[in-house]
Amino acid sequence: MTTAIVWFRRDLRLADNPALVAAAEAHEKVIPLYIHAPDEEGEWAPGAASRWWLHHSLVALDKGLGRHRGGLQVAIARERAPTGSLEVLRQVVGETGAAAVYFNLLYDPAIRKRDAAVRKALEDDGVDVASFNANLWCDPWEIATKEDEPYRVFTPFWRNLRTRIDEREPLAEPKLHPQALKKSLPIDKLGLLPTLDWDKGFHEWTPGESGAHDMLGLFADDAVGHYSEGRDLPARHGTSRLSPHLHFGEISPPQVAQQLRAHFARRKNAPDLEPYLRQLGWREFGHHLLWHFPDTPKKNFNKKFDAFKWAKRDAHALRRWKQGKTGIPIVDAGMRELWATGWMHNRVRMLVASLLTKNLRQHWLLGEKWFWDTLVDADLANNAMGWQWVAGSGADAAPYFRIFNPVTQSEKFDPDGAYIRRWVPELRDAPGRLVHAPWEDEAFLKKSGYPKPIVDLKATREEALLAYQKSKS
Template identity: 45%
Template sequence: MPTTIVVFYRDLRIADHRPLANAAARGRVVPLYVAEDPARAWAHGAASRWWLREALLDLQQRLAALGAPLLLRRGNRIDTILMLARETGAKTVVWHRRYEPDLAKEDAELVEALKEAGIAAEISDGYLLFEPDTIRTGAGTPFRVFTPFSRACLSAPTPTPPIAAPKKLESVSGPASDPLEALKLVPSRAVWPEKLASAWSVGEVSARKTLDHFLKQGLDDYAEARDRPDLAGTSRLSPYLHYGEISPRQVWHAVLAHKAAGAGAQNSLHRFQLEVLWREFSWHLLHQFPLLPEKPLNPSFTNFPWLEDDEAALLAWQKGQTGYPIVDAGMRQLWQTGWMHNRVRMIVASFLIKHLLISWQKGEAWFWDTLVDADLGANAASWQWVAGCGADAAPYFRIFNPILQGQKFDPDGAYVRRYVPELSRLDDKFLHQPWTAPASDLAKAGIVLGKNYPKPIVEHGFARKRALRALALSKGEKGEPDLFR
């Protein structure tokens, strides 16, 4: 009976896992996870490592129940796989395609190494709905604008349906696994595991339950509720998709089935499909532009006059101490749960980039370390979108007013009150701009600005003028940068 090694990475599930299904149909299965090199560029951030540990624990239990325990190994990925092939006599190695530039290169090198060793390599699609080279403009070039990209995806052949999980796996005896703790995935920040564990249930079953709950309780109102951080209006599927505990095909076909059944408002179904395709678009951009996480896609932003030495402002933003309640609520939600509502992500990103003139790369790096759903493609593309330097970007001169954004999307203040409890007793009309409240109202609410809640670290009108001046300077306009003094 032939033996096949199934290499897992960010596909930590057993359903809709074509490499696993093919290996099970062929004969004996050796499931393997090789820990990444922590020194590689864009290695998993701290919050993602916590999620990864929990997801691996779940996958270990599920694979063991099927008869083939998951092997954990450390070391060079290619050398580890070749060594395990010698240990087990495996003649085939299978895995899902990866899209990060350095990991795609590593996959290509693995294919060559296996070929030299006389071992077959099989790579399956599964992390995306559409392979990056299959969605093109009429001229055969990659899309750089989302709307025509989404239309091309929606008119393309429907992605193949998900496949069932194997009911049983035949294993081999002998190879030993490193203990999970040897992978050193627990964040050094001691409070995080407890905080994140209280906010999330990790694993393939939880991923499916989250999708089912959203289809039954959230999808119908998605178009209207998705921008409201005070409501449970989003799917919260992003971390499960990030680590492949559910596949995009499973999500896509579940939505199509919901749509075919005539359930729900069609505009909400379509809106949610577009959000899934934004993830797709981001990965396609990364495939075509490997420097997306480091360099602005629009080269005119290369010499933008960022205030890179304002460490105090960056720290205030990171800690949720800017004095703007909707910004602070978002940053505290991120720190407490490893996740932030999408509308608020845009608000806090705009504030960092345009109110504080701190580069998008610094915000991207903070999100990378603190988000449990920190996809390299989506994180880079979204930060560049807000900064106005990416594909299909919002223009830089579009500067969110954090006061108006809070009033519009958190009208009753429930979101701010949850994450900024020191403002919880303040009247709604002052909640998103507490510095305008009369002294008597502040005293009644127990607020002392500058002591138990900060005054705004920058005034909105000044920040807007400074951001527009910076844009003009980046375009070569002459004149003294007086607002930077």
């Protein structure tokens, strides 16, 4: 009777889990193991909001394994050990006689390096190692241009990827015979939950595989039918809100696509799913970029931007931006939503990033790091791609001279100010246009207690464009 270890990481589900399925098919016993090793992720160890989600997702996975009369085995790698996970895996192999280790791939640079070292060491020990793609339609190296180069522009990348995504069918949840370890830690011992009481709003989320499918069901029942126009309206749930579930591998892109198609298979007037699938393609593009250009979380993708002169770091302005006290209503609404819920609407993410990198001319790295700590869906590939896209330094980026006007944007996408009124209570009673630009009535602004704008939007736009022109010359 053979035993295999399934090393869970960010693939916290039982269905459509290639490593788990392969292990269950080849071995009589399976040890579902999670190793907590944040040090091995370098400077991109999970932020506070991600740790909250991870805790609850691990609890949900443990509960799911209970259906198979087992549970998740939990261990902590030795701190500041370069291959602490390897030590744990070797210990478990020695304790159980496991013949193989199965895991699903991750694409973050530090984890790739760690996984390569672990694989080599285990194989040198005589342990079989098998890895799989669980969280993307295609591995990043599988898609290339006709010149066999990585893509730098999204549209041709998507055309290539779109021809492949219908081929991937999700795998069914396997029958398991989990094996327990003599020493397995309670999930609470990982210390993932915050010590400060700031996460009350997070409880609108339901981390875990079941929560992911419930969220997909809500999207299929309502928002997907109006996705093209609804996705830009922050006051309504017009997006899928699946990003944290996808990041932690509680659901896969093939599962999402299959279930949406199945939901509308018998309907005469089924909505067009392509706009939403295309957004999932952007997620895939982010991982493609991270694989081929692993410096993008820290360095400009477009090296011409190395000559751009950012403003001196402004601690006061950064603090007001983080706290949602810039005096720009749509921006403050987004930053307060982020702090309260661990999430922000994508349209608003672009607006808060534009204000920081262009009107305030603060380096995009400062925003990227704040999002990393406060987003429940903080994903290295997509966080880096998003910030560089807005800043103008990334792949297929918005040109630097495209500077979002937050007033016209909020008038267009939050016309009655419902989103602003929800998150900025000082403006709840603002009449008409004042909800978007309260500084236009000094008496109202003073009465409301809302701060004056942190910058003059027109003047700082001109200053940013001038700095860009100087960097080009």
